[in-house]
Amino acid sequence: MTPRSTAVLFWAIGVFAYIVAVFHRQTLGVSSIEAAARLGVGMTGLSTLAMLQLLVYAAMQVPVGVLVDRLGSKRMLIAGATVMACGQLVFALSGGPLSGIAARALIGCGDAMTFISVIRMVNLHFPAHRNPVMVQLTGLLGQLGAIASAVPLINSLRAYGWTPTFLGAAGLGALSAFLLVTVLRDSRPERTGEPPGLKAAWAEPGTRLGMWTHAATQCSAAAFLLLWGYPFLVQGQGLSPSAAGVLLSTLTLCGMACGPLLGYLAGRFPFHRSRMVLIVIGTTVAAWTAVLAWPGRAPLWLLVLLVVVLAANGPASMIGFDYARTFNPAARIGTATGIVNGGGFVASMSVIALVGVTLDLVGETGPDAFRWAFAVQYPIWALGAVQVFRYRGKARRLLLSVQAAQTSQPDA
Incomplete structure (x- = not known):
């Protein structure tokens, strides 16, 4: 070290x-x-x-x-x-x-x-x-x-x-x-006997667990911050531009405060990381459901609650990189990290594009239009949560099989 x-x-x-x-x-x-x-x-x-x-x-x-x-x-x-x-x-x-x-x-x-x-x-x-x-x-x-x-x-x-x-x-x-x-000092990585490259990293269940973690948790807040949050708050919810700016800044600042805490918890309780991920997905779904189901425009306190909940999305997505580290040897950490990061980006871009397409189809920018537009997130959340459950089970079974094989070997 x-x-x-x-x-x-x-x-x-x-x-x-x-x-x-x-x-x-x-x-x-x-x-x-x-x-x-x-x-x-x-x-x-x-x-x-x-x-x-x-x-x-x-x-x-x-x-x-x-x-x-x-x-x-x-x-x-x-x-x-x-x-x-x-x-x-x-x-x-x-x-x-x-x-x-x-x-x-x-x-x-x-x-x-x-x-x-x-x-x-x-x-x-x-x-x-x-x-x-x-x-x-x-x-x-x-x-x-x-x-x-x-x-x-x-x-x-x-x-x-x-x-x-x-x-x-x-x-x-x-x-x-x-x-x-x-x-900076960083020597060229040494060649090892570990399986090299993309195929081995993709075959690792922990890599795909990290990818789906990153995708399911990052997409909503990323789409909100990168493009659709401001028009949603101003045109869809009737806030002033300055009030919308304060809410977007609140999301960023709360995310910065949440990051170290979630990182500490993930390091302190590594076997509960997937529970943290699923809790973040669940609270995000609940907050959006409350906002979208509210008749007409949502009250300010509910919009504040939404951005505070969304603030945990970015830090939770970082747990995906921890899965890449945990389940891959040093020789392919970069490849596994790229798969995780790419998956999160594709999910975020999908939400951004689908919201825009839905708004164009509806043809307006009022509360009802944004209600339909942001509803496109639900299938992505559902798919992400199912895949986190799926690959969490596969990763745990693989770890158990490796541990069983190690304990069954006689001492040298």
Whole structure:
């Protein structure tokens, strides 16, 4: 095991790279008005840029996981930071939609390399009982990148303009790459006799338990925060924009507070992790049911309760990565983590897309329209919960068979 001070230093450098990655990820959202004018696109064009970035991120999850297992975290983090810095450089010089597309695709690609690499470092450099808390802290601190991409970036755009602002963002990416090169130490993973690659990671029931955990718990809060929460609160529930902003901020802040607690509980009671996951799914279903079943617009106290319940979704989804660590050897942790992360992303994108399609079909944005739109979550929750039950049983039976085989072997 790596000495504690060294492990914390390496983790801190990795977390800084992740914070910078989240900053890059969010820059389009807070510069959307300027981007539309600069690139000559409308709202549909901006949506296409955002979706392209996310789709590239999703498509890269499993390939990046395989590469992390083969090349190590340092190489992948350096590659990710460099690719994102190049993306911001292209964005700074962009004057049309094609260059904007290239820039956001590069940012999505580099972003995909970052989180998985940091999680692998946590898994390898910290003892097992500390892993859940460290993973939660990683996700929590990453939100600093979202905060940095808001007011500071907006002020920079107003004070200095487009090109200097995004050249500065590219410089921040270059600083991250420099720190990774000079401070982080991570040798190439050694070859072992363990089954390599994607097939072995997918065949492991614990990997799929982690994937369905991540999918069932992450999707609702992710769709709410990334796109549909604001219009639901303003158009569907009649709140003012400022009140909706406070509720969305409350969701984020409560999630940051919930993360370390849930991480501690997952580390302290590892055999009860699936119960925690199912409780989070159940409370999310109950909160949404109360809101959607309320005649007309829901009262403010019920909307506050909804966002507080949704705040546990993100931290609960991190338990999926703990399953990937528990049930896979070090040689394929990156691959298993990529499968888990990719599953959660696909579920989140499915909810986002289905809500949008339903709103288009209904043709309005009142309470009834959003009631039908958010009802699309129920089949995804049901499927996720069933699969968590299913693979929890398979994983437990596999553990019991391994333990029985070990105890039956004579001492050497």
